[in-house]
Amino acid sequence: MQIINDPAEMQKIAEKLRLQHQYIGVVMTMGALHEGHLNLVKLAKAHAGTVIMTIFVNPTQFGPDEDFHRYPRPFEQDAALARAAGVDYLFAPSAEAIYPEGYATMIDPGPIATRFEGASRPGHFSGVATVVVKLLGITRPHLAVFGEKDAQQLTVIRRVVADLNIAVTILGAPVTRESDGLATSSRNIYLSSDERQQATVLYRAIQLAGREITAGRRELDTIAAEAEALVRTEPDAEPDYLSFVDEATFEPITQATPGKACRLVMAVRIGKTRLIDNWRFECT
Numbered sequence: 001m002q003i004i005n006d007p008a009e010m011q012k013i014a015e016k017l018r019l020q021h022q023y024i025g026v027v028m029t030m031g032a033l034h035e036g037h038l039n040l041v042k043l044a045k046a047h048a049g050t051v052i053m054t055i056f057v058n059p060t061q062f063g064p065d066e067d068f069h070r071y072p073r074p075f076e077q078d079a080a081l082a083r084a085a086g087v088d089y090l091f092a093p094s095a096e097a098i099y100p101e102g103y104a105t106m107i108d109p110g111p112i113a114t115r116f117e118g119a120s121r122p123g124h125f126s127g128v129a130t131v132v133v134k135l136l137g138i139t140r141p142h143l144a145v146f147g148e149k150d151a152q153q154l155t156v157i158r159r160v161v162a163d164l165n166i167a168v169t170i171l172g173a174p175v176t177r178e179s180d181g182l183a184t185s186s187r188n189i190y191l192s193s194d195e196r197q198q199a200t201v202l203y204r205a206i207q208l209a210g211r212e213i214t215a216g217r218r219e220l221d222t223i224a225a226e227a228e229a230l231v232r233t234e235p236d237a238e239p240d241y242l243s244f245v246d247e248a249t250f251e252p253i254t255q256a257t258p259g260k261a262c263r264l265v266m267a268v269r270i271g272k273t274r275l276i277d278n279w280r281f282e283c284t
């Protein structure tokens with residue numbers, strides 16, 4: 001595995017790989033790699049002959065009061081995990097290399113970026129969309145794999161790639177979960193052992209909703225309220241949002257339509273740590 005820090009060098013290598021007819025897959029991360037990221041690599045390797053991983057803690061997607069400065073950056077450990085997973089190139093630029101002096105362009109992904117995660121974290125999706133488009137331009141992949149845990153991010157990225165005519169296939173990868181259902185996340189390491197136990201309530205809320213939908217209930221707003229009440233039974237859990245949404249627009253929906261899928265999305269603070277999760281439901 002080759003480690004590259006310079007965007008121009010990465011771009012040159014990607015161009016060369018393309019000339020050699022290599023099918024390139026990219027997995028973009030902010031590091032602090034866990035099983036979920038390694039599953040993204042596995043999926044990329046199943047489709048692509050060459051896999052590039054990017055590690056970049058992107059400052060433009062963090063709000064001023066968020067965890068940019070304390071975000072874990074175990075680079076040596078990440079590089080070892082990436083190598084063992086079969087990554088061919090690890091692109092790890094500095095913030096100055098991605099946003100040099102005079103940098104000005106930010107992408108506005110439109111209304112979807114203002115809902116839920118976008119409402120709670122103003123500017124977040126503009127930062128994500130901007131860095132993703134830049135990293136696509138640098139790594140020149142045919143395929144990019146993103147986790148469905150960040151379901152709204154994935155929808156935003158699909159929108160941006162379609163709207164800007166970027167020739168890349170976007171593949172969503174299923175959420176990786178611990179044995180008790182907690183979605184893997186780089187932020188799980190912030191949780192104390194008591195908070196870690198309480199954090200399973202996100203998955204328990206999903207299960208509750210699943211049981212109600214399977215029982216044929218259609219009033220999604222009431223089901224969401226019941227799921228939120230369950231979350232609140234944990235002493236350190238504070239829901240930021242918990243709602244059913246239309247998959248494509250992330251507009252809230254209150255009533256299930258038979259034959260149409262919907263997604264339950266939630267963000268919950270457990271102590272000081274903000275966790276997100278989601279589940280796609282078919283309504284029969």
Ligand code: PAF
Nearest residue numbers: 028029030058128131150
């Ligand atoms: O999902 C993430 O880790 C980040 O939002 C991404 C896509 C790497 C952009 O910084």
